[in-house]
Amino acid sequence: ATGSSPGRGALIVFEGCDRSGKTTQTQKLFDCLVAMGRKVELWRFPERTTGVGKMIDEYLKSGNNLPDEAIHLLFSANRWETAPLLKSKLAAGVTIITDRYAFSGVAFSAAKGLDLNWCKSPDVGLPLPDCVVFCDLHPEKAAKRGGFGEERYENIDMQLKVYHQFQKLRQSDWKVVDASQSVDDMHEEIKTLALEAMDHCTSKPQQRSLW
Numbered sequence: 596a597t598g599s600s601p602g603r604g605a606l607i608v609f610e611g612c613d614r615s616g617k618t619t620q621t622q623k624l625f626d627c628l629v630a631m632g633r634k635v636e637l638w639r640f641p642e643r644t645t646g647v648g649k650m651i652d653e654y655l656k657s658g659n660n661l662p663d664e665a666i667h668l669l670f671s672a673n674r675w676e677t678a679p680l681l682k683s684k685l686a687a688g689v690t691i692i693t694d695r696y697a698f699s700g701v702a703f704s705a706a707k708g709l710d711l712n713w714c715k716s717p718d719v720g721l722p723l724p725d726c727v728v729f730c731d732l733h734p735e736k737a738a739k740r741g742g743f744g745e746e747r748y749e750n751i752d753m754q755l756k757v758y759h760q761f762q763k764l765r766q767s768d769w770k771v772v773d774a775s776q777s778v779d780d781m782h783e784e785i786k787t788l789a790l791e792a793m794d795h796c797t798s799k800p801q802q803r804s805l806w
């Protein structure tokens with residue numbers, strides 16, 4: 596027995612502010628599911644290797660100054676350009692774990708002052724996650740973890756605004772995980788949530804879409 600269930604794969608999205616442990620936890624979950632013999636891939640948004648992704652990367656490293664609306668649409672285009680592959684993987688039974696998704700897209704742009712509903716519209720129709728894991732750590736606590744990085748948005752003022760926008764976007768089915776606990780405790784909680792979501796997909800064959 597491989598432990599893999601028939602049916603479609605689950606789309607498991609990790610969201611949260613910077614330094615909330617998303618990257619560590621997505622990697623740990625991926626490694627754990629691989630060890631269990633599950634069909635799984637680890638993705639991230641922005642995906643910086645595509646043509647659009649390279650423009651985003653340059654923007655984040657402060658190279659160019661695009662209007663907020665334009666960069667917002669590029670982040671969305673970056674999801675759309677990978678959506679056909681995402682959909683086909685899910686349909687083929689591959690579970691996709693992703694470090695950020697459309698919720699980051701809306702939270703960051705709305706934090707800059709763009710209208711929330713305007714921000715949501717370009718992502719309408721993208722695959723709906725089966726599980727959203729929100730790594731909950733207040734930015735004041737995150738800042739104590741050795742400071743933020745060098746990229747645009749990696750500062751306390753922006754992170755506080757983003758955190759506030761995430762609270763607005765938060766839906767009742769989000770799995771809010773306390774990100775101030777230990778890496779291992781957090782992983783155990785997330786592993787249970789992910790396995791539940793993956794099981795659920797066998798009885799929920801239809802992939803629905805945002806929002």
Ligand code: FDM
Nearest residue numbers: 640641670671695696699700703704748
């Ligand atoms: N970000 C990420 C956005 O502003 N919009 C988006 O749609 C996405 C997916 O890009 F500051 C921001 C969030 C973060 C930056 O993300 C790069 P990583 O996870 O730090 O690479």
